[in-house]
Amino acid sequence: MSTTPTTEAAQQAIDLKNEGNKYIKEKKYTKAVEYYTKAIELDSTQSIFFSNRALAQLKLDNFQSCLDDCNSALELDPKNIKAYHRRGLSQLGLLHFKKAKNDLSIVLKAKPSDATAKRALDMCEKVIREERFKKAIGGDDTDRVNPCQVLNLSSFDANSDLVKYEGPILDFEQLYVDENGDKSTSVGGVAIKNMSQEFISKMVNDVFLKGKNIPKKYAAAIISHADRLFRDEPSLVELSNNKQQDNDEDAMKISVCGDTHGQFYDVLNIFKKFGKVGEKHTYLFNGDFVDRGSWSCEVALLFYSLKILFPKNIFLNRGNHETDNMNKMYGFEDECKYKYSPRIFEMFSRSFESLPLATLINDNYLVMHGGLPSDTSLTVDDIRKINRFTQPPREGLFMELLWSDPQEKDGFGPSQRGLGFSFGSDITKNFLEKNKLRKIFRSHEVRMNGIEFEQNGNLVTVFSAPNYCDSQGNMGGIIHVVPGKGIIAQNGNDDDDLLIETFKAVEHPAVKPMAYSNGGLGF
The missing domain is CATH 3.60.21.10 (Metallo-dependent phosphatases)
Structure with missing residues (x-):
């Protein structure tokens, strides 16, 4: 249960949230989670603190933690569209496509031009259609023909x-x-x-x-x-190199x-x-x-x-x-x-x-x-x-x-x-x-x-x-x-x-990660 913080604690929480925001911009998501958590410990009445931490958790692939934070954010503010958006993406990561579709639909009603939500929703609908088709024709994955084995x-x-x-x-x-x-x-x-x-x-x-x-x-x-x-x-490969001679420099x-x-x-x-x-x-x-x-x-x-x-x-x-x-x-x-x-x-x-x-x-x-x-x-x-x-x-x-x-x-x-x-x-x-x-x-x-x-x-x-x-x-x-x-x-x-x-990492051409992604978590 949220309790109203003192004025001093509320201001400290805002400062910590702002530090978390800086780490988000720097893509240091673990540090961002740390600062948002400190802010929430001081003031658990602010929906934005939870939805911001949800973003950092999402970037870390912590889908369940993101989902939990989005639920907390929406309890405090049912109109927090960012929380719906991030909850939808966390549901996507958890492979709950129907639930993801519901949240993303809410986002698009409020923000019809949101390209990221639209791409994610399109992917949800595609997966749902594919799952329905599989159920309609019966069978499971093991029934599929392997194209590698029948390649002409x-x-x-x-x-x-x-x-x-x-x-x-x-x-x-x-x-x-x-x-x-x-x-x-x-x-x-x-x-x-x-x-x-x-x-x-x-x-x-x-x-x-x-x-x-x-x-x-x-x-x-x-x-x-x-x-x-x-x-x-x-399914379990076994490798061994423990029988070589101690003086074998080319072992x-x-x-x-x-x-x-x-x-x-x-x-x-x-x-x-x-x-x-x-x-x-x-x-x-x-x-x-x-x-x-x-x-x-x-x-x-x-x-x-x-x-x-x-x-x-x-x-x-x-x-x-x-x-x-x-x-x-x-x-x-x-x-x-x-x-x-x-x-x-x-x-x-x-x-x-x-x-x-x-x-x-x-x-x-x-x-x-x-x-x-x-x-x-x-x-x-x-x-x-x-x-x-x-x-x-x-x-x-x-x-x-x-x-x-x-x-x-x-x-x-x-x-x-x-x-x-x-x-x-x-x-x-x-x-x-x-x-x-x-x-x-x-x-x-x-x-x-x-x-x-x-x-x-x-x-x-x-x-x-x-x-x-x-x-x-x-x-x-x-x-x-x-x-x-x-x-x-x-x-x-x-x-x-x-x-x-x-x-260390080496240089590569200026192509960003997930440059070809058209949906899902390519946001």
């Missing part, structure tokens, strides 16, 4: 982009479904016959870095081939990277700074390699091409942004349709469903994008059993691996995001002991130093998108698993099998 490459031959293309050349083999040992007339995807380091280098330097695209035929072939490789991997290194979010130029810098993918250097990218940044197509096609060339030396865990709803809201779908086509996006979408959900390194380190399950009876073996070839459900182990976050206090708590849970250090400690593991590696959240050892060193968050969204000023981080050759105390490291390095 000749369907791209008439495209003008192929005629105009002057870049490196790929050779393809059209695959067919094998029925009872006989070659069928049914197409079964595509294999690339001549993927090479030379092709990848030219694709990067002569095509992508010059602001061009490869032909749709090439993109489709790359996705189809990579999808087949991902489908052949288990294999396993490098774990966190979110890269379409920051193509920073991805190239990772390979330049820490070494290329190869037989002696394995990379694991721990989800969220698309969305936000405006070169998500380039990042995905680079990773997929490397997967084809080095199938045992580059691995991709699925993140919460390798999902349809996130791609609609955070730019990848629109970028893909702008640079290529809806068909290419659909292929990417289905290839994301083929991505593994977690990786176990040396039987010591479990790597997933988000966090641990809320069901404490579950073990690593339960990850192996997940049927991952679909969009994530709204609850359960599959979803929590992609969405959950650590918290300071013990036990479980509600997620500020509204999906998944927050889990304490006791949960992590018990999970490690039960499964005989040393640490959990996860990503999913910005860390200002790029990497952070948390929960008594039992959990490490690695985030590899420096200066995230061109605004956060954070470093990027990377974890190298090098048994017996680690450096203790390096960037907080406490494990002699790990090297922990950080890196």
Whole structure:
């Protein structure tokens, strides 16, 4: 219940709110939340304090916290249109499309020319129509035909982009479904016959870095081939480099990277700074390699091409942004349709469903994008059993691996995001002991130093998108698993099998994040 503050407290609250506003303009959203919270503690009668904090929470993807603040703002002032707008966007983030539509409709009645609300409403209506259509025809995601597996490459031959293309050349083999040992007339995807380091280098330097695209035929072939490789991997991939000799200077290194979010130029810098993918250097990218940044197509096609060339030396865990709803809201779908086509996006979408959900390194380190399950009876073996070839459900182990976050206090708590849970250090400690593991590696959240050892060193968050969204000023981080050759105390490291390095953002062309986004949370 709100109580009227003293005149002095009310003025202090206004000053704190104004400081929060400055941090919003500087895109320092965590600091903005801190100052708005202080203002609310002094004066909880002002609707604007809650709706301003809601904006900061929305920018941090804390959809549930944003929703709660909007509800508080509207209780104090039912005419606060900004609160309706931000609540609508938070409902969008929580995948509550009908509720989002209701709030956004209220905004547009008051402000008919609001372009952001109009785009978000259009997206809501599109998703609602798609969901109705799915229900009308029956079945579920697993019934959909995977376009990667039935790709007929000749369907791209008439495209003008192929005629105009002057870049490196790929050779393809059209695959067919094998029925009872006989070659069928049914197409079964595509294999690339001549993927090479030379092709990848030219694709990067002569095509992508010059602001061009490869032909749709090439993109489709790359996705189809990579999808087949991902489908052949288990839901829990297991990697090992712990049997190499101590004096082997050329021993294999396993490098774990966190979110890269379409920051193509920073991805190239990772390979330049820490070494290329190869037989002696394995990379694991721990989800969220698309969305936000405006070169998500380039990042995905680079990773997929490397997967084809080095199938045992580059691995991709699925993140919460390798999902349809996130791609609609955070730019990848629109970028893909702008640079290529809806068909290419659909292929990417289905290839994301083929991505593994977690990786176990040396039987010591479990790597997933988000966090641990809320069901404490579950073990690593339960990850192996997940049927991952679909969009994530709204609850359960599959979803929590992609969405959950650590918290300071013990036990479980509600997620500020509204999906998944927050889990304490006791949960992590018990999970490690039960499964005989040393640490959990996860990503999913910005860390200002790029990497952070948390929960008594039992959990490490690695985030590899420096200066995230061109605004956060954070470093990027990377974890190298090098048994017996680690450096203790390096960037907080406490494990002699790990090297922990950080890196700064590099310059890129003046294209803003989510430059191609036509709706959702591209505001």
